[in-house]
Amino acid sequence: MSALSENIVADWEALLGAESDTSLAELARVVNRHSQVLADHFYQVMMEDESASVFLSHDQVRHRLHGSMKTWLERLCTVDEHYDMRAVIAQQIKVGEIHARIDVPVHLVLRGARTLKDRFRELLGQAVDVPVEDHRHCFGLFCNLMDLAMEMMSQAYAVSHDRKARTSEAYRLFSISQNLSTEREKQKAALLDWENSLMFDSAMGIAAHKLPRIEDSEFGLWFRHKGAHAFQGAAETDLIMEAMAEIDHVLLPLFNLDGLETLERVEKLREIRGQAKGIHYHLETLFDQSMELESGKDVLTRLLNRKFLPAVLTREIQFCRKSNRGFAALLVDIDHFKNVNDRYGHESGDLVLQQVATHLTNSCRSGDFLFRMGGEEFLIILVDIKPDSALRVAEQMRTQLAADPLLLPNNQKLNITASMGLALYDGHPDYQKILRKADDALYQAKNGGRNQVCVAE
Numbered sequence: 539m540s541a542l543s544e545n546i547v548a549d550w551e552a553l554l555g556a557e558s559d560t561s562l563a564e565l566a567r568v569v570n571r572h573s574q575v576l577a578d579h580f581y582q583v584m585m586e587d588e589s590a591s592v593f594l595s596h597d598q599v600r601h602r603l604h605g606s607m608k609t610w611l612e613r614l615c616t617v618d619e620h621y622d623m624r625a626v627i628a629q630q631i632k633v634g635e636i637h638a639r640i641d642v643p644v645h646l647v648l649r650g651a652r653t654l655k656d657r658f659r660e661l662l663g664q665a666v667d668v669p670v671e672d673h674r675h676c677f678g679l680f681c682n683l684m685d686l687a688m689e690m691m692s693q694a695y696a697v698s699h700d701r702k703a704r705t706s707e708a709y710r711l712f713s714i715s716q717n718l719s720t721e722r723e724k725q726k727a728a729l730l731d732w733e734n735s736l737m738f739d740s741a742m743g744i745a746a747h748k749l750p751r752i753e754d755s756e757f758g759l760w761f762r763h764k765g766a767h768a769f770q771g772a773a774e775t776d777l778i779m780e781a782m783a784e785i786d787h788v789l790l791p792l793f794n795l796d797g798l799e800t801l802e803r804v805e806k807l808r809e810i811r812g813q814a815k816g817i818h819y820h821l822e823t824l825f826d827q828s829m830e831l832e833s834g835k836d837v838l839t840r841l842l843n844r845k846f847l848p849a850v851l852t853r854e855i856q857f858c859r860k861s862n863r864g865f866a867a868l869l870v871d872i873d874h875f876k877n878v879n880d881r882y883g884h885e886s887g888d889l890v891l892q893q894v895a896t897h898l899t900n901s902c903r904s905g906d907f908l909f910r911m912g913g914e915e916f917l918i919i920l921v922d923i924k925p926d927s928a929l930r931v932a933e934q935m936r937t938q939l940a941a942d943p944l945l946l947p948n949n950q951k952l953n954i955t956a957s958m959g960l961a962l963y964d965g966h967p968d969y970q971k972i973l974r975k976a977d978d979a980l981y982q983a984k985n986g987g988r989n990q991v992c993v994a995e
């Protein structure tokens with residue numbers, strides 16, 4: 539838990555610690571008696587708000603929200619001997635993360651909380667089993683607990699949202715930098731250019747303050763404004779930033795010193811060269827890593843890896859909301875793949891994975907998305923597709939895969955089959971939902987004897 543969360547935990551503890559058993563029991567009594575009424579009221583008010591109803595109108599959300607809102611309130615406000623504060627806090631974090639995932643705006647959540655507080659006050663006014671002189675205190679306690687829960691949710695929301703935004707941003711950078719290897723060569727050349735200019739200017743006896751700064755060079759500008767962002771989080775990024783700062787702010791100013799002997803000058807240049815070498819090295823590592831991982835491509839099959847799955851699914855869901863069309867998630871898992879490795883070796887296993895990837899790619903339209911989820915499992919997002927077509931496509935893929943032999947080294951041929959789980963987008967705003975459904979369907983297909991497509995209910 540972060541430092542901020544720990545602060546909230548301390549506040550939470552302090553708040554509850556200062557309350558008498560009587561006050562806590564009064565609050566629990568009123569909330570538990572009216573939890574259904576409160577949940578109904580919340581739902582009714584929110585459905586009247588057009589911006590909120592988008593997130594709530596799906597049948598499953600509607601169905602579950604009633605129940606979960608009721609238990610959420612009861613759990614938050616029933617502080618008795620079974621009360622587990624850390625579990626309650628963990629629940630608020632989870633809710634915040636879900637809100638971030640489905641893009642519920644924070645103001646809607648706060649509006650919901652206000653709605654609940656208003657209704658609670660009315661209900662408390664009618665409670666005959668809470669003395670009138672305790673009403674004010676009881677309402678204050680309810681509000682404080684709600685506020686703490688909101689604070690926790692907002693914090694989790696912010697962290698998650700930020701992470702999601704960074705991934706989307708990385709995706710954007712990925713899509714605009716068409717060719718990472720061109721960028722790599724360009725930046726290596728730019729770095730070399732700066733180094734050459736520095737050596738030349740220094741040899742010409744140019745004044746120190748006119749020597750080219752690496753941070754202002756073509757490379758420095760690129761790295762500070764784009765590279766550092768694209769390679770965010772990697773240790774090498776910080777090392778490059780530090781090395782550039784060392785060159786510009788520590789080493790280059792030394793050339794200003796009067797009476798710097800030629801030998802000392804050469805020594806300083808050598809140090810700069812050492813730092814530049816380090817930058818070259820770290821840059822290569824960053825590009826190496828990013829060409830495989832950060833680019834979102836799986837090393838072996840060249841399909842997308844999981845990295846951009848949230849970005850792709852969120853966009854597809856938004857797209858469907860606007861266009862009223864559907865998409866489908868098809869999970870494909872090669873049957874008994876372990877046997878291939880065991881019988882023909884890992885290299886042959888790799889070849890099989892590559893050929894299956896090609897097979898699947900050839901069976902898709904260019905608008906579809908293909909991911910390798912790990913191991914021998916693939917995910918295909920069939921965009922803009924109707925349910926019967928999705929099933930037909932899946933069946934075609936399955937039969938084709940089973941019919942076409944794959945090539946192993948030494949011209950050996952191998953027939954494989956795959957099990958598939960198909961889930962159709964049902965309007966649920968959380969992308970995890972469709973993935974879980976596809977996963978359940980795949981499980982059914984495996985259990986049903988493999989080499990078959992199962993459609994999620």
Ligand SMILES: Nc1nc2c(ncn2[C@@H]2O[C@H](COP(=O)(O)OP(=O)(O)OP(=O)(O)O)[C@@H](O)[C@H]2O)c(=O)[nH]1
Nearest residue numbers: 871872873874875876877879884885887888913914
């Ligand atoms: N060659 C190769 N094998 C891999 C790779 N990734 C995962 N595997 C292997 O894939 C196998 C997956 O085995 P299981 O999960 O038991 O599944 P399975 O044998 O396909 O059986 P079912 O899915 O139940 O039909 C394991 O033996 C992994 O070692 C890879 O990149 N290359």
